Amino acid sequence: MKEINLNPIIARVMDGDNDAFQELYCVTKDDAYRLIVYLASNKQDASDIMSEVYLELYRVIRRYDHNQSFSSWLNGIIIRQVRNWKRKGWRRLRLQDRVKQYCMEDAHYDLDNHLYNLYAKEIVLPAVEQLSHKLKEVIVLRYARDCSIEEIAMILNIPVGTVKSRHHLALKQLRSHMDKQAGKKGATTYVH
Structure with missing residues (x-):
């Protein structure tokens, strides 16, 4: 915002x-x-x-x-x-479906954004969806909302060290998942 x-x-x-x-x-x-x-x-x-x-x-x-x-x-x-x-027990829907819907709603994106969205949909978003909710919160706030580590700690009401730990663990899990997916496609992918 x-x-x-x-x-x-x-x-x-x-x-x-x-x-x-x-x-x-x-x-x-x-x-x-x-x-x-x-x-x-x-x-x-x-x-x-x-x-x-x-x-x-x-x-x-x-x-x-x-x-x-x-x-x-x-x-x-x-x-x-x-x-x-x-x-309250509501079932989860994969993040990939939401991104697909956004892409269909916005027909005015350029080729670079289109390619990025395809990459995100096929590789990144399924990896994010597999994270636990606690790890997913940190990743979404950090990268989709561009919040600092300190802001995330304040928002989630947890210590900064806990945010750093969750962030590190989430990135490690994302790298592992994405490397497996890239291996299936014959390439290596890294999350920075």
């Missing part, structure tokens, strides 16, 4: 301005939805989880500290709501 100064909107929300909450929703919904889709069980669940995220945001917005990055704070709410949803 591009960090913009949302503090004036948030202040209005805290003062009970429902139009301001609608404005906050409009500014943040696309990025929130993308993260939910990366982490949620399936695309149909994403809309329901999105509703849960914004209900929770409305409920806890008064706890927001203006000295903190709003996008990181909202990412934390999203992570918790996705976890809550998963605890």
Whole structure:
């Protein structure tokens, strides 16, 4: 999420301005939805989880500290709501299917993006999907959301060392999986 100064909107929300909450929703919904889709069980669940995220945001917005990055704070709410949803027993849908759907929705990408998406769909995303949920959270936040290790620690409410450990283990598992896939195709692939 591009960090913009949302503090004036948030202040209005805290003062009970429902139009301001609608404005906050409009500014943040696309990025929130993308993260939910990366982490949620399936695309149909994403809309329901999105509703849960914004209900929770409305409920806890008064706890927001203006000295903190709003996008990181909202990412934390999203992570918790996705976890809550998963605890309710909803089945998982592979990340590959979601990427395929996004590619079909966006017909205006260039050849390089198309080739990258094919590579990601065939090699990277199936490897990410095989990670445990804890490792997948770190990888998605780090590479899909471009969060720092420190931001991830704050979002997941875990020590920085734990994030580093999960990140290292996830990359190791991704390399192993991708090397096996590349071996089947006769090439070596590396995750950096």
